[in-house]
Amino acid sequence: MEILVLVKPVPESESRLRPSPDGRQLDTEGVKFVLAGYDESAVEQALLLKESVPGSKVRAVALGPAARAEEVLRATLALGCDAATLLEAPPGRELDGAETARALALAAAKGPADLILLGKQSGDQETGILPTALAARIGRPGFSNVLDLRWDPGSNRFRFARATEAGEERWEVPAPLVVGLQQAWNDPRTAKLQNILRSRKLPIDRIPAAEVAAALGPAPRESATKFLLPPPRTGAKMIEYGRPEEAAEQLVRILRDTARVLP
């Protein structure tokens, strides 16, 4: 089975968040970009499928500024991915979801994949629209919020569950397929030191920024306007009381009359 796993370089979860000097987006100065969140689960699931289906290959694909994308691709190679493709983001160009899908479709077009796997949402913007945006772009079925993804060689189909508000649907869908993953079978593995060292020397295929730019529309259609942090939480207003009933009365009064959140 040929698997493409798409990963996005995102700020480390411990990063301090602050607005950029122009106030429009996250200030990335000094921020480390890593493989994180649902993307880590997607890589883990790709490797588990590879291990369970003999002869399988996993290619990791990342879109972003070259240095950041290379860093996360090396991480996927250290974990056991077989090959990597780096899509260089055109500098300064903001991409909407449909355009990101166009760019990633360039990597998908380089070779047939039975499965295109990505996290159900990125670890930074968390929009969650890319799995189906890409599926629609390349004209393949796409499902997100997927769990328990299995390959059945007998029927040549993927079997999986998909989380909805009402419960879990079960689906059987033939390859090729695009999947936005919610959860892998296992917690993501960590790379061995020797594999991390080895991954530094492995080749990475590159699609240059000019080629990516040519796949996009003539002008950006989405732009960040303001990055806002919540007002610093000053801590809860603590309710002073004698008997529990007094605490309840005070809280209900506040919720009903001041905060106005009671039905």
Place this chain on the structure above:
Amino acid sequence: MSRGVLAVAESVDGHLAASGREAAAAARSLSEGGTVTGLVLGTALAGPAGELSRAGVDRVLTMEAPALEGRRALPWAAGIAAAAAATSASVVVLPGTAFGRELAGAVGSLWDAPATAGVTEIVGSDAEGIEVARPAFGGRATQRLKLTGPRIVLALRANSVPPAPPAAVPAPIEPIPAPELAAGILAGEPVGFAAAASTGGPELTQAAIVVSGGRGLKAPENFALLEELARSLGAAVGASRAVTDAGWKPSSYQVGQTGKSVAPQLYVAVGISGAIQHLVGMMSSRVIVAINSDPNAPIFRVADFGIVGDLFQIVPALTAEIRRVRGLAEPGRSPGA
């Protein structure tokens, strides 16, 4: 600037989902006097279409086709794009559900339009486009962005837009044919469904009020206290990871980084210490109340209101007080008995 807007609604058990009413209300505010069209897709649409016709839209379209049964993003997106073209809509508003996000991506690509999802606020709108706000970084920040061009796709976040009051006169309902769908995007089929373990209330991510319990409840049977409180509020019940890991509640209850993200109007954390794992799943809630015996619990740092005390005394008192002010009967007694 007036514009035509298409609001897409899902149905649940033969009824219009609340997320559809919210989509209709957001569509109305974006239309600025233009036509708001509601759209339902699938099969057996009479019930949800009738409800949508009173949700503040100018007309309702029903796109009935067996291929649209079940929630497949690409066939639905093709139907939505066709309905948008037929109604000359320039904006599509999608519901604040997991499937709404899937639709946003697919409609964006098929319609070749910028799309975003998880929208909590329409910040502004002019001839160029629409500025929206959405949470990012697990609710630790809000990103505002402007989408521009002749076509724009937005999916809301649940509970962000108040639905319109029911209209006295229903809007007209008309059928619209489904477009021809490529066989490739219809490959595969649903083979089963397992309903989420019912909490007896609204669904966690869609609820306006969520009451969550942590290890402070001490034993699984003590969740009954929280469930009583949730019933008095019409709230959904959630849990911390400690609780679901211990098997007290199924994982579908889990709120947090590895569980569900919720952003209700009111979040009540009971016996939850407030590990960052949990906080990122609920920090976008409008008002947060924490009840905990430990005055130094980190949950008090993100909460708006806190009560330090024995939850086994506070929670029943709170339930009784809410019942009293809402005029609800004690359980086991019929009203007026």
